Amino acid sequence: MFSMSSKPRAAVTLALAITAVLASTSPAAQAAPALQANPRGGTSQCGGRGVDAGALIRYESDAVIKAPLSTIWKLQTDVERWPSWQPPVLTAERLDPGRLEAGSRFRWTTPAPATPTTPATTLAITSTVQELRRHNCLLWSGPAIGEGLSIDEGVHLWTFRKVKGGVHVHTEETWTGAQVEADVPTATAALGAGLEAWLHDLKATAEAHTDRTGRP
Numbered sequence: 001m002f003s004m005s006s007k008p009r010a011a012v013t014l015a016l017a018i019t020a021v022l023a024s025t026s027p028a029a030q031a032a033p034a035l036q037a038n039p040r041g042g043t044s045q046c047g048g049r050g051v052d053a054g055a056l057i058r059y060e061s062d063a064v065i066k067a068p069l070s071t072i073w074k075l076q077t078d079v080e081r082w083p084s085w086q087p088p089v090l091t092a093e094r095l096d097p098g099r100l101e102a103g104s105r106f107r108w109t110t111p112a113p114a115t116p117t118t119p120a121t122t123l124a125i126t127s128t129v130q131e132l133r134r135h136n137c138l139l140w141s142g143p144a145i146g147e148g149l150s151i152d153e154g155v156h157l158w159t160f161r162k163v164k165g166g167v168h169v170h171t172e173e174t175w176t177g178a179q180v181e182a183d184v185p186t187a188t189a190a191l192g193a194g195l196e197a198w199l200h201d202l203k204a205t206a207e208a209h210t211d212r213t214g215r216p
Contacts, residue, residue, distance in 0.1 A: 044159050044170055046137030047102075049130060051155045052174040056184050059192040060172030063199045067206035069160060069167050073135050075206055076158060079106045085205040088197065090122065104129045112149055121146035125154070136160060152177030169202065171195055 044050055044060075051058060065072055075085065077100045082092040092108040094100075107126045127142040137159045144151040156173040173191060180187040 044137075044157060044172060046133060046139040046157060046159065047131035049139055051157050051172050052153070052176060055155070055174035055176050056181050057175040057187045057191060058172065059188060059195055060170070061192070061195050061199055062168065062170045063203050064163060064166050064168050065203045065206050066166040067210040069135050069162055071209055072160060072167055072169065072202065072206045075202060076138060077132075079108070082108065086198065086201050088194070095126075100129060100132065102129050102132050104132075112146055121149060123149065123151075127156075130155075149179065150177060151175050151180055169199065171199060 075081075079092050079100065080094055082089040088110050090109045090111060093106060095105040095107060098104075100106075105126065105128050107124060109122050109124050112121050112123055123144045123146040125142060125144040127140040129138070129140045131137065131139040137157070139155070139157045141153055141155040143153055153176050154173060157171065159170045161168045161170075173195060175187060175191060
């Protein structure tokens with residue numbers, strides 16, 4: 001349970017607002033349309049499961065990546081190498097051995113900037129893979145916890161589909177928790193900026209790898 005007093009609410013609002021502003025300076029955010037909540041409420045699924053249908057905070061986005069599906073899939077599922085191509089990911093570690101599969105757990109960290117009422121903090125996110133279909137889709141969920149800023153549960157879905165000229169990648173995510181729900185528009189903007197940046201980094205890395213190897 002989290003405090004619902006005005007001071008924690010203000011701190012979370014400011015933290016998310018600053019995060020959204022910082023993320024909006026990335027090439028992905030500058031090229032993307034205005035960040036808005038998912039109007040369809042989440043229609044994609046993986047193994048019959050999707051994001052939280054009842055969540056107030058949700059966002060979805062798409063990109064066509066001109067790279068082999070195998071390259072894109074490896075980037076997404078090789079969790080421990082995320083920091084090598086995603087600047088916002090500080091650390092990432094698997095919590096169990098073997099290939100990533102349903103039930104696998106991993107922990108990763110990302111910074112949140114200081115606000116007038118809270119110090120700069122690092123969010124530690126512990127994710128559990130709920131569904132995984134090789135070269136098709138991936139769904140994970142878990143909490144994000146930092147000093148003065150917490151998300152009770154984030155549910156993150158990715159789908160991958162071959163199309164002419166590349167792979168259509170779809171992602172959507174929902175957040176729940178009293179702190180982030182205190183300001184839904186600001187939290188949605190922060191979530192959207194993060195997903196757009198992730199898609200941008202995934203596309204840039206996969207396509208750069210394809211250019212180097214000469215694979216179609």
